[in-house]
Amino acid sequence: GQNIDQPTEMTATEGAIVQINCTYQTSGFNGLFWYQQHAGEAPTFLSYNVLDGLEEKGRFSSFLSRSKGYSYLLLKELQMKDSASYLCAAMDSNYQLIWGAGTKLIIKP
Amino acid sequence: IAGITQAPTSQILAAGRRMTLRCTQDMRHNAMYWYRQDLGLGLRLIHYSNTAGTTGKGEVPDGYSVSRANTDDFPLTLASAVPSQTSVYFCASSKVSGSTDTQYFGPGTRLTVL
Numbered sequence: 001g002q003n004i005d006q007p008t009e010m011t012a013t014e015g016a017i018v019q020i021n022c023t024y025q026t027s028g029f030n031g032l033f034w035y036q037q038h039a040g041e042a043p044t045f046l047s048y049n050v051l052d053g054l055e056e057k058g059r060f061s062s063f064l065s066r067s068k069g070y071s072y073l074l075l076k077e078l079q080m081k082d083s084a085s086y087l088c089a090a091m092d093s094n095y096q097l098i099w100g101a102g103t104k105l106i107i108k109p
Numbered sequence: 110i111a112g113i114t115q116a117p118t119s120q121i122l123a124a125g126r127r128m129t130l131r132c133t134q135d136m137r138h139n140a141m142y143w144y145r146q147d148l149g150l151g152l153r154l155i156h157y158s159n160t161a162g163t164t165g166k167g168e169v170p171d172g173y174s175v176s177r178a179n180t181d182d183f184p185l186t187l188a189s190a191v192p193s194q195t196s197v198y199f200c201a202s203s204k205v206s207g208s209t210d211t212q213y214f215g216p217g218t219r220l221t222v223l
Contacts, residue, residue: 042214095207099151
């Protein structure tokens, strides 16, 4: 079956670094997406990885290991506005997204 | 209009009633999607449309129907609502189907079926 696992909730301190992990199992693989979703709002696109390695975009970076079925989202210099849920989604061979339940990130001052 | 709009923002509905959730995009995207989001679960695909005039079933299509008469609009209809359809519904679109194009989401409709 197809499955995405990510932690339910994480807590971090303002100014610190946090890594949100995601493991996936899909029928075929066409890339890994990360979305941010603030409470009561729509998911918004953060990153897409299809090749192994780290992609950096400002304070946010995303890593992929295809052989391990593993990705992480790295958030640096945390700000209070980063308090949100972070959704991991893998694209299968039919180009459909399989979504994780999301990781709720709580930032404390 | 900029992006994707959905209506209504929220709705409380009696079980057995018919309801249509509206979705409109102005990005001229070919592909559109309907998802539901429930606490503790990932987004689940209900129906999708690769292009105007075509629709397909997603992971959880039962009890829902869609149509795609034109590029911009993709309404979702609940023929006879049941309490298990209480959820937040998101419409999304992407430039091209069958590709790795990013999906962009509307603001969502919060539906409660009593």
